[in-house]
Amino acid sequence: MNEEKRNILLVDDDPDFLEPVRMLLAAHGYTVETAHSEEGALTCLENFKPDLAILDLMMDHYDSGFIVGHKLKGRYPDAKVILATGVTGETGYRFAADSEYGANWTGADLIMDKGIRPDQILREIKRLLGA
Amino acid sequence: MEQMRANGSAISFEQGETVLSALKRAGIRVPTLCHIECLPPVGACRICVVEDTATGQLIPSCSFPAAPGLSVATHSVKALRARKTIVELLLANHPDDCLYCDRNLTCDLQKLAEELGVRQRRITGERIAQFVDNSSPAIMRDPEKCILCGKCVRTCEEIQGVSALDFSGRGSKSRISTAFDRSLNLSTCVACGQCVMACPTGALTERSSLREVLNALQDPKKTVVIQHAPAISVSLAEEFGLPAGSDIMGLMTAALKKIGFTAVFDTSFSADLTIMEEATELVERVKGGGVLPMITSCSPAWIKFAETFYPTVLPHLSTCKSPQQMLGAVIRHYWADTQGLDKKAVYSVSAMPCTAKKFEAEREEMLVKGAPDIDAVLTTRELAKLIRMYSIDLGKLEPVACDLPFGERSSAGKLFGASGGVMEAAIRTAHYLITGRELENLVVAAVRDGEGLRETTLTLGGLTLKAAVVSGLGSARKVLDEVAAGKSPYHFIEIMSCPGGCINGGGQPRGLDRDNVKKRLAALYAIDAAATLRVSHKNRAVADLYGKFLGKPGGHLSHELLHTTYQARTDLL
Numbered sequence: 095m096n097e098e099k100r101n102i103l104l105v106d107d108d109p110d111f112l113e114p115v116r117m118l119l120a121a122h123g124y125t126v127e128t129a130h131s132e133e134g135a136l137t138c139l140e141n142f143k144p145d146l147a148i149l150d151l152m153m154d155h156y157d158s159g160f161i162v163g164h165k166l167k168g169r170y171p172d173a174k175v176i177l178a179t180g181v182t183g184e185t186g187y188r189f190a191a192d193s194e195y196g197a198n199w200t201g202a203d204l205i206m207d208k209g210i211r212p213d214q215i216l217r218e219i220k221r222l223l224g225a
Numbered sequence: 226m227e228q229m230r231a232n233g234s235a236i237s238f239e240q241g242e243t244v245l246s247a248l249k250r251a252g253i254r255v256p257t258l259c260h261i262e263c264l265p266p267v268g269a270c271r272i273c274v275v276e277d278t279a280t281g282q283l284i285p286s287c288s289f290p291a292a293p294g295l296s297v298a299t300h301s302v303k304a305l306r307a308r309k310t311i312v313e314l315l316l317a318n319h320p321d322d323c324l325y326c327d328r329n330l331t332c333d334l335q336k337l338a339e340e341l342g343v344r345q346r347r348i349t350g351e352r353i354a355q356f357v358d359n360s361s362p363a364i365m366r367d368p369e370k371c372i373l374c375g376k377c378v379r380t381c382e383e384i385q386g387v388s389a390l391d392f393s394g395r396g397s398k399s400r401i402s403t404a405f406d407r408s409l410n411l412s413t414c415v416a417c418g419q420c421v422m423a424c425p426t427g428a429l430t431e432r433s434s435l436r437e438v439l440n441a442l443q444d445p446k447k448t449v450v451i452q453h454a455p456a457i458s459v460s461l462a463e464e465f466g467l468p469a470g471s472d473i474m475g476l477m478t479a480a481l482k483k484i485g486f487t488a489v490f491d492t493s494f495s496a497d498l499t500i501m502e503e504a505t506e507l508v509e510r511v512k513g514g515g516v517l518p519m520i521t522s523c524s525p526a527w528i529k530f531a532e533t534f535y536p537t538v539l540p541h542l543s544t545c546k547s548p549q550q551m552l553g554a555v556i557r558h559y560w561a562d563t564q565g566l567d568k569k570a571v572y573s574v575s576a577m578p579c580t581a582k583k584f585e586a587e588r589e590e591m592l593v594k595g596a597p598d599i600d601a602v603l604t605t606r607e608l609a610k611l612i613r614m615y616s617i618d619l620g621k622l623e624p625v626a627c628d629l630p631f632g633e634r635s636s637a638g639k640l641f642g643a644s645g646g647v648m649e650a651a652i653r654t655a656h657y658l659i660t661g662r663e664l665e666n667l668v669v670a671a672v673r674d675g676e677g678l679r680e681t682t683l684t685l686g687g688l689t690l691k692a693a694v695v696s697g698l699g700s701a702r703k704v705l706d707e708v709a710a711g712k713s714p715y716h717f718i719e720i721m722s723c724p725g726g727c728i729n730g731g732g733q734p735r736g737l738d739r740d741n742v743k744k745r746l747a748a749l750y751a752i753d754a755a756a757t758l759r760v761s762h763k764n765r766a767v768a769d770l771y772g773k774f775l776g777k778p779g780g781h782l783s784h785e786l787l788h789t790t791y792q793a794r795t796d797l798l
Contacts, residue, residue: 209409210410217588
């Protein structure tokens with residue numbers, strides 16, 4: 095368990111991803127808010143300040159994850175963003191946030207390909223939050 | 226030896242040998258796609274057909290027994306036409322994106338198409354759209370490029386005993402998949418990469434970290450350092466057309482300096498460090514009644530194998546991190562300070578003969594205060610690509626030594642590249658730690674090259690230690706079953722995931738050429754024989770690191786930075 099409770103926003107239109115990850119993060123002491131659409135995520139941000147957000151990419155629109163990421167960073171510049179997506183497998187497009195340029199235009203600190211192990215997502219959260 | 230005829234000449238064969246094997250010994254090359262030398266033949270692809278000159282029939286040479294009186298033509302018009310047709314059929318539903326493929330210019334199918342003169346798409350087959358699986362940190366799978374030769378399935382099941390991949394579907398819908406079609410990252414795959422070594426096309430490749438490393442090299446805010454594993458210097462040469470077993474340590478280091486790495490370190494240094502920690506842990510366990518047998522923990526695919534298939538043996542695993550992670554930890558938490566650098570500004574790369582090292586570097590347990598020990602892992606193949614990308618001509622470089630303080634190593638550390646090497650290095654140091662004297666004959670022949678399980682019994686100052694070495698996860702199962710049942714006769718066991726050890730790792734030059742692996746092994750032993758510093762405990766740089774920073778082996782800081790924990794995995798079996 096973390097000494098200090100950290101806020102995580104979790105957004106995905108796939109309940110089979112959203113629910114297990116929510117349970118995992120809650121079990122590790124994070125305060126988790128969830129949304130299942132771009133619109134829902136933006137509404138949630140009105141009253142919730144996340145330390146980190148895990149966003150699906152393709153939801154209401156093909157670029158929903160990018161939109162939410164950019165708006166979130168605009169409002170809370172210190173918040174970290176992970177895009178968790180299956181876009182490469184489904185479309186062949188590959189995105190990366192490992193350069194300044196990539197991170198700037200995607201609005202993400204990390205892009206993870208879905209099929210993510212629980213320990214993997216916990217590791218990336220710890221790494222990004224410096225815990 | 227008996228005799229048969231090939232292309233009009235007599236060739237010898239042994240009872241029970243296949244035609245392909247006899248032809249190979251006679252120096253006659255017949256192409257293969259599905260054949261794996263150390264496994265029984267399957268005769269699935271039929272590329273190796275030769276013509277029986279008596280009957281005019283085509284026979285698959287890989288699975289047809291050689292017999293007296295048999296006469297074959299290996300390159301008759303009929304055989305060549307059959308091979309060409311087979312390749313054309315394989316290409317009928319194969320993607321045409323060779324230019325963009327990881328295997329461009331190294332693809333077995335591409336080579337065969339060129340050799341057999343395929344110049345047009347004569348047959349067009351139905352293509353089934355399938356997703357690329359890039360979920361694993363180590364291995365990428367592109368099922369559209371799969372030709373269903375089954376080598377990955379057989380390697381995973383029959384050599385590694387993992388069975389993460391298998392055939393599914395029927396007829397034209399046959400494909401290779403994981404259990405329940407889950408992504409590779411959520412399967413029982415241990416990331417050893419032996420399937421990548423076996424794959425003849427671009428269907429299975431390592432997940433490349435080149436882009437990340439290039440980005441870091443061009444980032445002025447980052448100090449980029451690299452370490453290279455003991456087995457790399459004797460295998461990288463093959464990627465540049467040099468003979469197998471050539472040791473190009475100095476040239477490789479020079480190339481990496483030229484590329485722009487601020488420091489180039491030798492992982493053999495931290496292999497020595499590992500030995501100090503591991504031998505200390507072994508002595509403590511033996512003298513203090515700890516869990517025995519103790520099993521080595523350098524091979525990350527072996528660790529995931531244990532976590533997945535043998536969770537009850539986890540207390541037997543040494544808690545030592547692998548040399549890659551140990552060096553990563555001391556680079557970030559010690560070297561960065563000595564250079565006046567911000568820990569987070571150091572980008573730590575490792576060049577490894579292994580795909581599972583990519584998985585290991587991303588383990589949750591390998592974070593110290595939110596900072597990873599290693600930022601990116603390159604395989605031997607990726608390292609060669611990086612050197613080519615920078616247009617470096619190895620022939621025009623002068624060899625240089627690795628940077629200090631992590632450039633000094635004993636040849637015991639270098640032996641980590643071979644199966645039995647960790648054991649040999651550990652025995653040399655454990656003997657010294659227990660008796661206060663050096664081992665009379667430093668070569669521990671009983672654990673050196675050989676097939677399957679090797680064992681030895683040592684008497685160290687009144688202590689009798691029984692040790693075993695095994696490589697290849699399939700071969701390790703018998704030893705592990707004994708450990709799990711509490712019936713193991715050993716005190717210390719070395720397990721390496723890949724058959725033969727890191728010299729045959731999943732990140733090494735492709736193909737399953739056992740002759741090349743033997744030459745790499747011979748090169749490591751030659752380095753050891755010629756070395757003046759042959760024991761880890763005499764490595765002054767390691768002693769210095771303990772004196773200035775770590776304290777003592779097994780001490781508090783060592784435990785914080787150099788040791789780790791393991792987790793039982795609940796992946797679907």
